[in-house]
Amino acid sequence: MNPAVGTAAALAGRGHDIAWAGPADLVRRMAGPDAHPGVRAAIEEFGPDVVIADQQTVAGGLIAESLGLTWVTSATTSAELVDPLAGMPKVAAWLDGLLDALRGRIAGGRGTADPRMSPHGVLVYTTRALLGPIELPDHVWLVGPSLTGRPAASDFPWQWLEGAEHVVLLVSLGTADADASAPFLNAAVQGLSGKADVRAVAVDTAGRVTGTASNILLRPHVPQLSLLSRVDAVVCHAGHNTVCEALWHGVPPVVAPIRDDQPIVAGQVTDAGAGVRLRFGRADARRIADAVDTVLDEASGHREAARAVGRSFRAAGGSRAAADRLESLLPHVAPGRHGRNRVGADPAGRSGHHPKPA
Template identity: 70%
Template sequence: MSRFLFVVPPLVGHINPAVGTAAVLAARGHDIAWAGPADLVHRLAGPDARVFPCVLPDPALENAGELASRSADLKGPAAFQFLWERFLIPLADHMAPRIRTAVEEFGPDVVIADQQTVAGGLVAESLGLTWVTSATTSAELVDPLAGMPKVAAWLDGLIEALRGRVAGGRGTADPRMSPHGILAYTTSALLGPAPLPEHVWLVGPSVTDRPASADFPWEWLEGAGRTVLVSLGTANADASGPFLNAAVQALSGLPGIRAVVADPAGTVTEAGENILLRPHVPQLPLLARVDAVVCHAGHNTVCEALWHGVPLVVAPIRDDQPIVASQVTAAGAGVRLRFGRADARRIADAVGTVLDEAAGYRDAAHSIGLSFRAAGGSAAAADRLEGLLPHPQPPVGGHTRGRKQERTGIR
């Protein structure tokens, strides 16, 4: 069979969708390897995953948690500039030689590079490989810099300088948008009517079982009227304190409501009996049992909630989250709050709104969830990747040629 190399950053939300796609390919008999953070990939993809460590301790490279903490107060272009200058570009410089080593040792037929590991696309293109972008958020698909030409030009300059350093200047493609294909883990039901090139494949979320703690007290949910999950993701712990405390205050006062609150940094100071505080939660199985989600509009959390037909209260913090939040509200599947101004009253009102059956939020969430399931998810993504593989020539004169066709790129 064939070999697929997944290049991923040290970000849980960017690895999880790839895990589902990789699992389907492995079940079909293909060889899978990873280039990225070994400990994180092993935790999410399993201890037997073959990993070429490409994210190692480096004093010049800030980790994702530090990035989130230091950029919490930045907005707009300033936040975007911080993300690229202080995290994504240093990450690419750090990973590039290790990605090249992984390619040389593993010999992949196709490289799948996360949109935020731009070194993956640059290295793959410079070596003449077939490579695909894994777009774990839809923000880049709608060109977030369309109204900021100076910022776009600045970013182009950063990427070209990076191409010179890590790829010897070879190649011309945008490493965030492969010309061979882009796996977009969403559908038009959430993305909206944005015009997209044919090589952008809307495969829907890649939702698959993943390792989860066995000590979650599921019995606590028994007999609950309605349940709300509050989670601000894995990279926002240091910025989450005021919001989580306001959410707990809001939900403690709502009759007939129980809430599970993910509080990894232990920032919540006081909670009522109807609040379950946990440092981490088994999000996927929990989503099947909740009635609403309060979150930061992270693409994975949003898509996993909508997969289960659960409406949302979204309070975006940074990066792509405002774009995803706008998609949720435009689709009628949730209510948006301003993260910095979300007090207990506003959060309580928003939760009450999305739980109101007559308001239609649950119906909209259910409709988007149906579109996700129809798109195919992990299986559809695997189909697209297999479509890039070289195939034997058809028989000529009663004989099959002994060579393979050249890769054709887009299926």
């Protein structure tokens, strides 16, 4: 949801009204307490000029197309652009069958477009510097990461990072794989513990780390965007958001993909020369520590490659470029001009304000 929050904030800053749909607890935490879940009812009530539907939550695209509305895909990972099921035709056919059945249940069978790739436009929050030279149709827009302030706890001990010269690391494996990531997280903490020149912040959302040292700070949550401006390297699971946020700051990642799109994103990182990849199941303390040493070594070229990707991200425009693309679909509003046109972002219920930056 994070990239869409940035895009919504940019649109709201230009005078557009934004509505949200999705899991109630998440949407209300990010977009405010007045947001109401329920995709069809929300779209019909709000009457958006454009629906922005997350690529992984297909109801938005299915409903928008069935109602004859303009809709745009928000691709929060670039994995679908490389056709990840090309080598598995039976799996692809099975998934197509599921989507067709869902179209029948919630959209009356109306529509023919793939709800993951709108023919009106696809916002992809990356650039060629990371994605690589794959062929893309003209309606796929590489806008770069869309970053904005987000809710965060105010009790992070920033003073812990201050003091003598040291390398600062962030170790984060996301929240969805907390149980599976426990052995890797413990190995990372073990490999980095006791290093006099290292201070590492490890995100332990489920309290799975069993031992630590004075140079390791364990936190259940961290203000990641703020922290990334202070770190020298990141150890992560190759989640698209974490990778792009790290590279935006010119920070090289050590990536250990677990599942889903993560192996594809990890491959993009190594192809760009911006980081080191580990096998998640075989990454012990020594391998993790060695990988961190490698990405930090200027001679390896990883840090400069990460900075180059970051420069391409900032040049792409991010949320501003995404807002321009969306406004281009409104014939009565020139891109970048203020207006009161209503633009629904995966909408649901009326939420007449955009997410406030933390």
